[in-house]
Amino acid sequence: MRAFLTLTRRELTMHFVSLTGYVVIAGVQLLLGQSFWTLLDALNNKPFDMPVTEKFFDTGFFWLVLLLVTPAITMRTYAQERATGTFETLMTTPIGETQVVLAKFCGALAFFMIAWLPAAAYPFLLRHYAEGMAPVDAGPVAATLLGIALLGSFYMALGCFASSLTRSQIVAAMTTFAIGLGLFLLGYLSQIRPPEPGWQAQLLVHISMLEHMRDFSRGIVDTRHIFFYLSLTAFFLFLTHRVLESRRWK
Amino acid sequence: MRNETEQPASFSASRRWGQALNFVLAVLAAAALVLLANHLATRHYARVAWTDNANFKLSPLTRQVLQSLTNTVRVVVYYDRAEALYTPVTALLKEYSLANPRVEIEVVNYVVEPAKAELIKARYRLTPQARDLVIFDANGKTKVITQSDLSEYDLAAFVVGRDRDIRRTGFHGERLFTSALATVADPATPQAYFLTGHGEHDHGNSSHDVGYGKFAALLLDSGVRLAPLRLAGTNTIPADSRLLIVAAPQIPLDSSEQEKLEKYLQGGGRMLLLLSYNSRSGLEPLLARWGVEIGDNTVIDERNSPPASGSVLVNQFDPHPVVGPLxxxxxxxxxxxxxxxxxxxxxxxxxxxxxxxxxxxxxEAGLAVRRVRNGPQSSALRERQGVIPLMIAVEKGGIAGVADAGATRMIVAGDSYFLDNQMIEAAANREFAWQAANWLLDRPQFLGGIGPRPVREHTFTITAAKMRRLFWILVAVIPGASLALGLVVWIRRQR
Incomplete structure (x- = not known):
């Protein structure tokens, strides 16, 4: 356990000892802030049918930031270690592969959540500056953070897997972006295709991240969504573990 | 040295193939586990709302109706996506479908799918002008809900010129969808009769204030067939009558009619008797035999009567299934x-x-006043003071929770105007009508009550100066703080 915590701390601090981690956080906050402000500017003084925070997660801005920031965080997890030659040193230490995989994943997820955390202040910031706003309902804010954490854990696991496949950070980032975008677009089909009876439509709704995030931002926590993300996270972490294990074949 | 040469090579081709096969099988097994876990998760799930916003919560009644569904109910949303109600309608129906996958939703956008729209029109025999409908279809029964039924509007603000547009203030989706669902899912269609011929409220009149058209529409919505009934002459109460509504007769029922009514009730009949202050039913002796006493008076409640209105707000209820939810x-x-x-x-x-x-x-501030007429003069006599009962439920021969045709049920209310076209929407009168009818019809799955969901309009105002400040905070201060911290760390590490 101590080795796992030490490794996780090492992974997390790696983001903060260089300028890169701060640049990533600043980039995330810049994109989110600009998107949120654009939405506020568009809705100012106009009646609309859902809370502005809910509307924000229903726009493309949120997804753009999510899909772009994930590769930036995870591309270095294994690829950089392989490129700099520290990977073999790490793997020959008396630490199991499972611990390495989990520590790198937890470190990346913790950094991801830190990068998003300032966005939790947006509803309160809006409440402070806007007139005629209803009090902030803490439930949907908490559910939204839970949704971001679940989405993040899935994308972090996917990114770790992509990074474990190559020694090039660019290739790792592109792979993460491509698979992440593909899965997102698959779920997006349920939005553009009118609902029809049948298992195909049910499957599309089940994997639709837009639908999941819509529920979370309304304050609805559905165990199906939680299972979906946790099972996929576990699956990609398992794949990463197998990839690390495969070095013994060579 | 000899031993080393005898050991099999660690990375022989067959071993590598074996490892690769092992890898593929492990990945397939893990993928199958993920699929199974998700399949199980979709069958056994919970949906919890971490919000006070009731718009995303289905009422207990709706959940009860959905749980009782055993057949597939097909719901066709025949809508233009650009319509304002499209989103709340589909969002609400999605909640229904999530609560019970037997509710299958099909969306047909008649604007972009004309061929499909024609099929729907032909299947449900819709008029060529039909648009923006929600159609419930099950057991060969269909129920069509139009867009105009779904909304409640604030006309007053428009009329006085406070608003330029007519604003939508309420969404009746859940009430109408649940009743439509229950109607099409229930293979039986109970028959109810309105007694006529004694100056009762007219159940066919939806325009006059004292008509009972809206009450009749509520019964029709809950899947009840309605017909008028005259008891004069040799007419009797039909055997298929599941409910008889007697709405404030002005001419007393004659002895032969009372006999028929008595026989009907003794045989397990169900009756909703509404007696206003000015009605003359002549049923006092019959009701006395059932343990009911009808006062010849008018009741006021000094604590709960709006000034000069003549109405009484009643909020003292027994925990009976009819009024318990209220x-x-x-x-x-x-x-x-x-x-x-x-x-x-x-x-x-x-x-x-x-x-x-x-x-x-x-x-406790109730007061019953008896009107005494002495020629042209009339005076009011205080009859009783304190807690005064205003409506009763009578049940005989039934076993709680068991549907039994032999059980007599009766509700007698000391007012009839509260369910007329003008008053049925006031307070919880409509909910009472729904509860009373369904208790009398022995439909426990319908008991609960659903009010309209308020339509919340979200709006905010930020002045131009504050918008500029907000822009700098969001785009410069928050990201800049992170960048500045990064620079400090970087500079310190350079030293």
Missing amino acids: ASARLPLQLVLPRSIGRRAGHQQNADAAKVTELAATS
């Missing part, structure tokens, strides 16, 4: 000049006798 939701009834209706003094509440429950009463 009590738990703290919804009052608004009655108009009610008369007292209570349990007859000395009525035996033993196993063989009819069980009489006083459903609603005034507060």
Whole structure:
């Protein structure tokens, strides 16, 4: 356990000892802030049918930031270690592969959540500056953070897997972006295709991240969504573990 | 040295193939586990709302109706996506479908899918002008809900010029969808009759204030067939009658009609008797035999009567299934000049006798006033003071929770105007009508009550100066702080 915590701390601090981690956080906050402000500017003084925070997660801005920031965080997890030659040193230490995989994943997820955390202040910031706003309902804010954490854990696991496949950070980032975008677009089909009876439509709704995030931002926590993300996270972490294990074949 | 050469090579081709096969099988097994876990998760799930916003919560009644569904119900949303109600309609129906996958939703956008729209029109025999509908289809029964039924509007603000547009203030989706669902899913269609011929409220009149058209529409919505019934001459109460509604007769029923009514009730009939302050039913002796006492008076409640209105807000309820939900939701009834209706003094509440429950009463400030006419002069006499019962439920021969045609049920209310076209929407009168009808029809799955969901309009105002400040905070201060911290760390590490 101590080795796992030490490794996780090492992974997390790696983001903060260089300028890169701060640049990533600043980039995330810049994109989110600009998107949120654009939405506020568009809705100012106009009646609309859902809370502005809910509307924000229903726009493309949120997804753009999510899909772009994930590769930036995870591309270095294994690829950089392989490129700099520290990977073999790490793997020959008396630490199991499972611990390495989990520590790198937890470190990346913790950094991801830190990068998003300032966005939790947006509803309160809006409440402070806007007139005629209803009090902030803490439930949907908490559910939204839970949704971001679940989405993040899935994308972090996917990114770790992509990074474990190559020694090039660019290739790792592109792979993460491509698979992440593909899965997102698959779920997006349920939005553009009118609902029809049948298992195909049910499957599309089940994997639709837009639908999941819509529920979370309304304050609805559905165990199906939680299972979906946790099972996929576990699956990609398992794949990463197998990839690390495969070095013994060579 | 010899031993080393005898050991098999660690990375032989066959071993590598074996590892690769092992890898593929492990990945396939993990993928199968993920699929199974998700399949199980979709079958056994919970949906919890971490919000006070009731728009995403289905009422207990809707959940009850959805749980009782055994057949597939097909719901066709025949809508233009650009319509304002498209989103709330589909979002609500999605909640229904999530609560029970037997509710299958099909969306047909008649603007972009004309061929499909024609098929729907032909299948449900819709008129060429039909648009923006929600169609419920099951067991060969269909129920069509139009867009105009779904909304409640604030016309007053528009009329006085406060608003330029007519604003939508309420969304009746859940009430209408649940009743439509229950109607098409229930293979039986109960028959109810409105007694006529004595100056009763007209159930076919939806325009006049004292008509019962809206009440009749509510019954039709819950899947009840309606017909008028005259008891004069040789007419009898039909055997298929599941409910008889007697809405404030102005001419007393004659002895032969009373006999037919008595026979009907003794045979397990169900009756909703509404007696206003000015009605003359002549049913007092019959009701006395069932343990009911009808007061010849008018009741006021000094604590709960709006000034100079003649109406009484009633919020003292028994935990009976008819009014229990109103009590738990703290919804009052608004009655108009009610008369007292209570349990007859000395009525035996033993196993063989009819069980009489006083459903609603005034507060302790209730006052029953008897009107005494002395020629052209009239004077009011204080008859009673204190808690005065205003409506009762009578049940005889039934076993709680068991549908039994032999069980007599009756609700007698000391007012009839509270369910007329003008008053049915006031307070929780509509909910009472729904509850009373479904208790009398022995449909426990319909008991609960759903009010309209308020339509919340979100709006905010930020001045130009504050918008500029917000821009700098969001785009410069927050990202800049992170960048500045990064620079400090970087500079310190450079030293």
